[in-house]
Amino acid sequence: MSVLIKGGTVVTAEWMDAADVLIDGETIGAVGAGLDAPEAEVVDATGRFVLPGGIDVHTHLAMPLGDIASSDDFYTGHVAAAFGGTTTHLDFANQSKGESLLAALDEWHARARDKACIDYGFHLTLTDVNKAVLDEIARLPQHGVSTIKMLMAYKGRIMVGDEDLFLAMRRARDAGILTMVHCENGDVIDILVREAVASGHVAPKYHALTRPPQLEGEATGRAIAMAEVLDAPLYVVHVTCEDALTRVREARARGSRVTAETCVQYLFFTADNLDTKGFEGAKWVCSPPFRQGKDHEVLWSALRDNSLSVVSTDHCPFDFETQTVLGRDDLSRIPNGCPGIEDRLQVLHEAGVNGGRFNLQRFVDLTATTPARVFGLEGRKGAIAPGCDADIALWNMEAERTISVKTSHSAVDYNLYEGMKVRGFPERVYLRGKLLVDGDRFLGEPGSGRYLHRRVVRSRNSHHERGR
Numbered sequence: 300m301s302v303l304i305k306g307g308t309v310v311t312a313e314w315m316d317a318a319d320v321l322i323d324g325e326t327i328g329a330v331g332a333g334l335d336a337p338e339a340e341v342v343d344a345t346g347r348f349v350l351p352g353g354i355d356v357h358t359h360l361a362m363p364l365g366d367i368a369s370s371d372d373f374y375t376g377h378v379a380a381a382f383g384g385t386t387t388h389l390d391f392a393n394q395s396k397g398e399s400l401l402a403a404l405d406e407w408h409a410r411a412r413d414k415a416c417i418d419y420g421f422h423l424t425l426t427d428v429n430k431a432v433l434d435e436i437a438r439l440p441q442h443g444v445s446t447i448k449m450l451m452a453y454k455g456r457i458m459v460g461d462e463d464l465f466l467a468m469r470r471a472r473d474a475g476i477l478t479m480v481h482c483e484n485g486d487v488i489d490i491l492v493r494e495a496v497a498s499g500h501v502a503p504k505y506h507a508l509t510r511p512p513q514l515e516g517e518a519t520g521r522a523i524a525m526a527e528v529l530d531a532p533l534y535v536v537h538v539t540c541e542d543a544l545t546r547v548r549e550a551r552a553r554g555s556r557v558t559a560e561t562c563v564q565y566l567f568f569t570a571d572n573l574d575t576k577g578f579e580g581a582k583w584v585c586s587p588p589f590r591q592g593k594d595h596e597v598l599w600s601a602l603r604d605n606s607l608s609v610v611s612t613d614h615c616p617f618d619f620e621t622q623t624v625l626g627r628d629d630l631s632r633i634p635n636g637c638p639g640i641e642d643r644l645q646v647l648h649e650a651g652v653n654g655g656r657f658n659l660q661r662f663v664d665l666t667a668t669t670p671a672r673v674f675g676l677e678g679r680k681g682a683i684a685p686g687c688d689a690d691i692a693l694w695n696m697e698a699e700r701t702i703s704v705k706t707s708h709s710a711v712d713y714n715l716y717e718g719m720k721v722r723g724f725p726e727r728v729y730l731r732g733k734l735l736v737d738g739d740r741f742l743g744e745p746g747s748g749r750y751l752h753r754r755v756v757r758s759r760n761s762h763h764e765r766g767r
C-alpha cells in the first residue's frame with residue numbers, strides 16, 4: 300500500500316521546502332516536487348507542514364518505584380506520545396540490585412511488548428555494578444542496546460559511586476556504547492535532604508533548596524573529567540542550569556565527545572512553582588529540580604548554539620491524588636518525575652519557533668534528527684528521506700489549542716502546562732506508513748509498536764559534529 304502526501308511543506312533538519320512525500324509500505328519511497336503515483340492514496344497536505352515523527356530519548360513508562368509505578372504504561376504513554384507527534388521513544392530498563400542487565404532488559408520487554416503502539420528502544424540503567432555486570436556490558440549491542448545510564452544521585456537507592464561510574468564508562472567505551480549520566484552530587488544532596496527533613500522542612504519548595512545548581516554543575520564536571528580521561532563518549536541527561544551548561548560548553552570547546560540534552564519542562568518552570576500553595580507544588584518535583592528564570596534564557600541560547608543538542612522529556616508521571624500525596628509529610632518520599640511526553644513538541648514549538656528563538660528546521664533537529672543520530676537510529680528514524688521509516692506528522696501551524704489535562708491522554712491527573720495556549724500541533728500522525736492519529740481519533744493497536752535494535756555509534760569529537 301502506498302500513500303502520497305501532496306502539497307505540503309516538508310521540514311527536515313537540513314532544508315524546508317514545498318515537496319510531496321511518497322510512502323511505500325512502511326518506509327518513505329520518494330521525496331520531491333510534483334510526485335506522481337497513480338496507485339497511491341492521496342493525502343492533501345496543502346497548508347500543512349510535513350515533519351518527521353518526534354523521538355523522545357528519555358522516558359520512564361511503567362517504572363517501578365518502591366510500591367508504586369509511574370502512572371503511564373506502554374499503552375497510555377504511547378497513545379499520549381502519538382497525539383503529541385512523537386512516534387519513537389527510548390525508555391530506561393533499570394537494573395535492580397543483584398540483577399543481571401539482560402534480566403532487566405527482559406523485564407522491560409515484557410512491560411512493553413503487548414502494549415506498544417509506537418516504536419521504542421531501551422537504555423540500560425546500571426544501579427549495581429560488579430564484575431559480572433561489567434562483563435555484560437559488551438553483550439548489550441547484540442540485544443539492540445547501544446546506551447547505558449548511570450546516576451550520580453539518589454544515594455542508597457540507584458546511585459553509583461565514582462569508581463563504578465568510571466569502570467562502567469570504560470567498558471562501555473570499549474563496546475562502542477554511549478554512557479548517559481544523571482549529574483548531581485548525590486552524597487551532598489543526601490545530607491541536605493536528611494537535614495531538611497529532620498528540621499521539619501518537608502514542603503515541596505525544599506526539594507529545590509536541597510539540590511542546588513552548584514551540585515549539578517560539580518557532578519557534570521566530574522562525569523566529563525572521567526569521560527575525557529577515558530576518551531569515552533558521554534551524554535549528559537537533563538541539563539537544567541548555567542553551572543552544568545558551562546562545563547558542557549567548555550568540554551565541547553575542547554573537542555570532547557560530550558553531548559547534552561535538556562528536558563522541555565526546564566524551559567518553562569522555576570523553583571517558585573514548587574512553592575505553590577499547600578502541597579500542590581509537589582506536582583513540580585523532579586530531579587534535578589526547576590531552577591531560576593535566568594536559567595531559561597541560558598538553556599534557550601544553548602539550544603541555538605548546539606551546546607544542547609536534544610530536547611527530551613524525562614516523562615515519568617505520578618498521579619497527584621493517589622501517588623504524589625505519599626510524600627505529603629516527607630519531602631524525601633515525594634515520587635520524583637513529571638509528565639510531558641504528549642506536550643513536548645507543542646510547547647517547544649510554541650515557545651521556540653513561534654517565540655522566535657529558533658526555526659522549524661532546528662526544532663526538527665532537536666526533537667528528531669539529532670536524537671536519531673546520537674542514539675543509533677540514523678537512516679531509519681528522525682528524517683523525511685527515502686529509505687527512512689514513514690514516521691510522519693502533518694502539522695497545522697495555524698490552529699490553536701489550549702493545553703489541559705481534560706484533553707490530554709496520559710494516565711495522570713494533572714498537566715504542568717494547564718491553560719497554555721499553543722499555535723501549531725500535529726493533526727495526522729503516521730507510524731511506518733500507517734495512520735496512527737487522525738484528528739482526535741487514535742487508530743493504533745496495542746502490540747503494533749516495534750522494538751528498535753539500535754546500532755552502536757562511533758562518535759567523533761564535538762568539533763566534527765555535522766551542522767547546527
Ligand SMILES: [Zn+2]
Nearest residue numbers: 357358359613
Ligand atoms: Zn530520567
